[in-house]
């Protein structure tokens with residue numbers, strides 16, 4: 001039974017279910033390193049709120065004293081004071097924005113890198129079951145969204161809370177009866193605002209989910225592979241219908257989000273008109289009962305009142321924003337909490353690579369893909385002698401590639417072990433494993449950069465000479481040199497400018513650069529023309545010299561030369577031996593040979609159950 005958050009995550013990879021709530025403490029912990037800066041920002045905010053309170057007090061003096069007394073000196077001082085207050089609070093605002101944004105950006109940068117690193121450490125299995133768009137959306141949108149909570153929301157909470165507190169004090173200083181009256185009617189308006197806010201939050205949650213679904217759909221279907229699939233399967237119109245349906249839902253929810261926003265604005269306008277009107281009414285009413293409120297006090301009071309209600313409303317909104325940002329935090333934390341199923345051992349074994357002989361052993365290995373019951377590999381017991389070659393043959397889906405994955409520790413066996421020189425791969429650091437085992441798969445991934453950089457990816461400190469030498473060994477140097485920009489030619493998205501055979505030779509050159517003692521090769525299944533085929537075969541032969549090699553074989557010549565051949569069927573080794581032994585045995589391998597064409601070795605489907 002998997003822990004809840006993993007199951008949730010797997011679900012969310014399919015339909016973005018809400019993540020488990022995150023504890024506020026955990027979010028606060030992120031801010032701990034910035035304690036001092038946050039204290040300074042808070043101090044600046046408080047100072048600014050206090051200074052801003054001076055303005056209505058100056059206004060009262062102006063209306064009650066300076067203007068009625070025609071005291072020009074006082075009028076000038078008060079006017080200068082009002083301007084000074086505006087200048088000071090604005091400057092403090094600039095400082096505060098700069099500080100809070102720099103904290104926010106630093107924090108987001110760290111979080112982004114943490115998520116990226118954690119994802120890099122996830123196993124192949126994780127990516128096999130997670131939509132690419134989902135991962136991208138979490139890194140780009142969720143962390144981006146969190147940045148706004150850190151900078152805008154957190155500072156606006158601090159700003160508004162201090163303003164509200166300071167304003168309440170000032171209201172009482174001006175006139176305690178008006179202050180009590182104002183605060184008594186406040187909850188009515190809060191209730192209305194909250195009701196409208198809740199509705200708006202629901203709509204914006206739905207909007208975010210729909211937008212993310214839409215972008216995943218675009219990402220999936222408008223990529224090279226997606227287009228290829230759409231065009232070749234004639235599913236274009238089905239994809240368009242699906243997109244149109246989602247797009248219509250987005251349009252609908254956008255409209256509702258817009259209207260909810262408008263309702264909120266309308267309710268706020270009514271509030272701002274009603275509040276001072278009620279205060280004037282109350283003041284007039286109390287005047288009748290012998291109270292003496294000056295015009296200056298009344299104007300200053302209503303001015304302050306707007307300073308109370310706006311931040312209160314904003315506090316209410318930020319409450320909603322914090323809730324949705326907490327959801328973003330929990331989605332990102334969910335990523336960070338994903339256990340790494342294939343990790344470095346707690347205490348890795350010392351492994352002297354120079355003394356390595358290179359024997360690769362599958363010791364009674366069972367394997368099922370995560371989330372499946374079926375045994376993809378069943379009790380595999382095979383040894384590839386140091387420097388020798390094991391050829392895997394068998395029908396498609398029999399588990400050949402999977403066995404190669406296990407040799408490179410892209411997955412761990414569910415039972416048994418994979419060993420190099422009798423050391424379990426799980427006892428070695430992953431970096432050591434990747435130094436020891438090189439993989440040349442049919443799916444060569446090329447980055448959108450120059451050929452040189454694509455090759456250098458395998459060995460960042462490789463010199464240009466080393467790179468060219470590796471390309472020569474891989475029989476691709478001449479081809480690359482023949483291109484207009486040679487090694488500086490840019491590779492198109494996912495390397496689509498190169499043919500399968502060329503890409504595989506680039507992969508071989510990368511492996512030559514890494515120079516691993518053990519190789520896992522997946523021979524190309526696609527038919528290549530004779531020249532390419534020969535170049536590729538020469539490259540592979542060169543690469544295999546002196547290395548222990550596990551080859552998923554599709555060519556007769558490779559199999560014939562192998563030290564050991566294992567015939568796989570539905571995850572079980574049904575025969576093993578050398579070419580001659582197996583031919584003599586007259587079993588599955590012999591049938592396979594008889595049925596195969598002269599060059600390609602593929603077990604025909606009808607023989608699978610023989």
Ligand SMILES: Nc1ncnc2c1ncn2[C@@H]1O[C@H](COP(=O)(O)OP(=O)(O)OP(=O)(O)O)[C@@H](O)[C@H]1O
Pocket residue numbers: 125128369370372376394395396397398399400401402403552
């Ligand atoms: N990520 C995965 N999750 C679940 N099952 C998988 C996964 N990858 C492969 N399989 C299944 O495991 C079985 C073995 O696949 P594998 O790719 O190892 O076969 P293969 O012998 O290399 O086939 P081919 O010659 O076509 O490459 C297949 O039935 C395949 O559907």
